[in-house]
Amino acid sequence: MPFFQPSVSPLPENISLRGQTAIVTGASQGIGTEIVAQLLERSISTVVLAVRNVAKGEEARKAILGRPSVKKGMDTKAVVKVMKLEAEDYGSVKSFADDFSKEFGELHLLMLNAGIGILERDILPTTHEKTIQVNYLSNVLLLLLLYPLLTNTATTTGTPTRITWTGSRMHTSSSLLTGKKPLAPSSTVLGHFDSKESWVPFTRYGDSKLLCLLFMYEMTNHDDGGKVVQNSFCPGMVNTGMSDVLPIYLRVPVNMVKALRARSVDVAGWVALNTAVVVGGESHGQFYADKEVVEPAPWFRSAEGRRVQKMLWNETVDEMAKYTKVPAWMKKV
Template identity: 70%
Template sequence: MPIFQPSVAPLPEGISLRGQTAIVTGASNGIGTEIVVQLLEREISTVILAVRNVPKGEATRESLLARASIKKTNPNAVIKVMKLEAEDYDSVQSFTRTFIAEHSELHILMLNAGISIPNRDIVSGGHEKTIQVNYLSHVLLLLELLPLMTETAEKSGKPTRITWTGSRMHGTSVLATGKKPLKPGQTVLGHFDSKESFSSFQRYGDSKLLCLFFLFELRKHLNGDKVIQNSFCPGMIDTGLSDVYPIYLRIPVNIVKAARARPVEVAGWVALHAAVVAGPESHGQFFGDKKIVDPAPYVTSEEGQRMQKMLWNETIDEMSKFITIPTWMKKV
C-alpha cells in the first residue's frame, strides 16, 4: 500500500440532475452525506436520506438546507429522511413499501451504508451483522426497487443507476487471502456466519468481496440497457468508520488515516463519477477512483468463480424468503 494516494480530478462542470430522484443509504454521515451534498449541488430534485438514526438524519437534513452552496444552486430541492435499519430485513421492506407508495420514479440508488465493527454479532435474521448490513440487506433493497427503476428508465428513455460503495479491501478477505477457506460442505453465507471465519480486520473486506461477487454475477444475467449497476472504491477517506474500534486499534488506524486519507469531497467525486458520469460500459464494473479496474486476482480465479456462483445461488435462496425472485435471476 503506497503512503500517498494519487490525486483525483473534480467532476466536470455542467452536470444537472434536475427532475431526478435519488436514494442514498447511510446518508447521515461520512461518504453518504457527501454524496447527498454533491447530488444537491448538481440540482437533483428529490433525495431520500435512508438512515438508521432518524433524529441524526433530520439534523443532517437541516444542515444541508442551511448549506450556502445548496441554497444557491438548488433552493427548492426536496430532502426527505426515511428510516432504514440495514441489519433488519423488515425495515428494508418497510422502507421500500413506503417509498414506492409515495414516489413514481427512482433514477439513482446509492448503496452506501456500511459498517466496520471489531466484534462478531448475529442479528435477528440469523446472519453476522457486517454481512447483513453491507451485503444482504442491500441486495434485498436493490431487488425490491429494481422494477420501479426499470419503469423509470422506460419513461425517461435513459438508464437509471445503481452504484455500490465498494472497496479494494475485498482483496483482504479471509477467502481471498486463503486464511480461512470454506470447509467441505459449507455454504458461503454459513461460512461467514460462523465464529471460525470471523476476523476483525478482515470482515469489512469479506463483506465487500460478497458485494463484488454479486455485481459480477448479476451482469451475466441482466444487461445495463435499463439499469446500469456498478461499484467504486474511493480509496482511504477521512471518515468516522473506524470510530467504533477500541482505542488500541483506533490509534494506529487514525495514524495511517492522518498520513494518507483523502478528504471526503474526493469520495463524492468518485461516487458521482460512477453514478452519473460513466456510461453503459461501466455496467457490472468496479472503479478504483475514477477508472474501471480489475478486481483482486482471487475474484477471477477458478476458486473465486466457484465462490461467486455459490454465493449467487445462496443469495437467491435467501431473497426468496422475502420476495418473488425475478425471472432473470436464475441459479447457476
Template identity: 70%
Template sequence: MPFIQPPVTPLPDGISLRGQTAIVTGASQGIGAEIAAQLLEREASTVILAVRNVAKGETARQSLLARDTIKKANPKAVVKVMKLDTEDYDSVQSFTKTFLAEHSELHLLLLNAGIGTLKRELTRTGHEKNVQVNYLSNVLLMLELLPVLEDTADKTGKPSRVTWTGSRMHGSSALAKGKVPLKPGETVLGHFDSEESFVAFSRYGDSKLLCLLFLFELREHLSSDKVIVNSFCPGQVATGMSDVLPIYLRLPVNLIKAIRARSIETAGWIALNAAVVVGPESHCQFIVDKEIAEPAAYVKSADGQKVQKMLWNETVDEMSKLITIPAWMSKA
C-alpha cells in the same frame, strides 16, 4: 495501493440532475452525507436520506439545506429522511413499501450504508452483522426497487443507476487470503455466519468480497439497457469509520489518515463519477478512484469463480424467501 493516494480530479462542469430522484443510504454522516450534498448541488430535485437513526438524519437534512452552495444551486430541493435499518430485512421492506407509495420515479440508488465491526454479532435474520448490513440487505433493497428503476428508465429513455460503495479491502478477505477456507459441503453464507470463520480484521473485507462477487455474477443475468449497476472504491477517506477500533489501533490509524486520507469532498466526486458520469461500460464493474479496475486476483481464480456461483445461488434462495424474485435471477 501506494501509501500516497493519487490525486482525483473534480467532476466535469455542467452536470444537471434536475427532475431526478435519488436515494442515498447511510446518509446521516460521512461519505453518504457528502454524496447527498453533491447531488443537491447538481440540482437533484428529491434526495432521500435513508438512515438508521432518524434524529441524526434530520440533523443532516437541516445541515444540507443550510449549505449556501445548495441554497444557491437548488433552492426548491426536497430532502426527506426515511428510516432504513439494514440489519433487518423487515426494515428494508418497510422502507421500500413507503417509498413506492410516495414516489413513482427513482433515477439513482446509492448503496452507501456499511459497517466494519470487529466483534462477531448475529442479527435478527440469523446472519453475521457485517454480512447482513453490507451485503444481503443491499441486495434486497436493490431488488425491491428495481421495478421502479426500470419504469423510470422507460419514461426517461435512459438507464437508471445503482452505485454500490465498495472497497479494495475485498482482497484482504480471510477467504481470499486462505486463512479460513470453505469446508467440504459448507455454504458460503453459512461459512461467514459461523463462529469459526470470523476473523475480526478481515470481516469488512469479507463482506466487500461478497458484494463484488455478486456484482460480477449479476452481469451474466441483468443487462445495462434499463439499469446500470456498478461499484466504486473511494480509497482511504477522512471519515469516522475507524472510531469502532480499540484505542490502541485507533490512534495509529488516525495518524495514517491524517497523512494520506482523502477529503470527504473527493470521495463524493468518486461516488458521483460512478453514479452519473461513467456509462454502460461500467455495468457490473469495479471502479477504483474514477477508473474501471481489475478486482483482486482471488476473484478471478478458480476458487473465486466457484464461490461466486455458490454465493449467487445461495442469494437467490435467500431472496426467494422474502420476495418474488425477477425472472432473470435464475440460478447459475
C-alpha cells in the same frame, strides 16, 4: 498500494440532475452525507436520506441544506426527505421500499452506501452475522425491491437508471481471497461467514465487500445493463468517523495515518458521483478505484473464485425468496 493517494480531479461543471430522484443509504454521516450534498449542488429534484437513526438523519439534512454551495446549486423546489432504513432488519428494508415506492413514482439513482466495520461478532435475529447482513444481504434485498421502479423509470425516460455500490479495495483482504479461512467443500458461503470459525475481525469488512462484488459480477451475467447500469467504487481512505469503533490503542495510530493519507469527504464525493452519474453504460458491472476501472484480482477468474461466485448467487436467490418475489431473471446457475 502507495502510501500517498493520487489526486482526484473535481467533477465536470456542467452536470445537471434536475428532474431526477435518488436514494442514498447511510446518509446521516460521512460519505453518504457528502453524496447527498453534491447531488443537491447539481440540482437534483428529489433525494431521500435512508438512515437507521431518523433524528440524526434530520440533523444531517439541516446541515446539508445550510451549506452555501448547496443553497447556490440546488433546485428551489427540491424535495429532501429523511426516511428510516434499518439494515439489520429485513422488515425495515421492506417497509422502506414499500413507503418509497408509494410516495415517489420514479427512481433514477440508488446509492447503496450504508455499511459498517465492527470488531465484535454479532449474530442478528435474521440468523446472519451482522456485517454480512448490513453490508451485503440487506443491500441486495433493497436492490431487488426497488428494481421494478428503476426499470420502469428507465422505460419511461428512455435513459438507463443507476445502482452504485460503495465498495472497497479491502475486498482483496478477504479471508476467502487470501486463503486464510478457505471455504470448506461441504460449506455454504453464507453459512461459512455466519460461523464462529470464520470470524476474523480485521478482515470481515473486506469479506462483506467481496460478497457485494461477487453478486454484482454475477448479476451482470443475468442483466445486460440496458435498463439499469450497476457499478461499484472505492473512494480510498477517507477522513470519516468509521475508525471511531476501534479500541483506543488502534484508533490513535489509525488516526495518525489518516491525518497523513486520508482524503476529505468532498473528494470521496467526487469519486462516488463520477461512478454514479458521469461514466456511462460502459461502467456496467465494473469496479472503480478512484476514477479508474480496476480489473478483478486473479482469484475471481480462478476455478475457486467462479465456484464461490455461483454458490453465493444461488444461496442469495434462496435467501431473498424468503422475503420477496425473486424476479425471473434471477435464476440459479
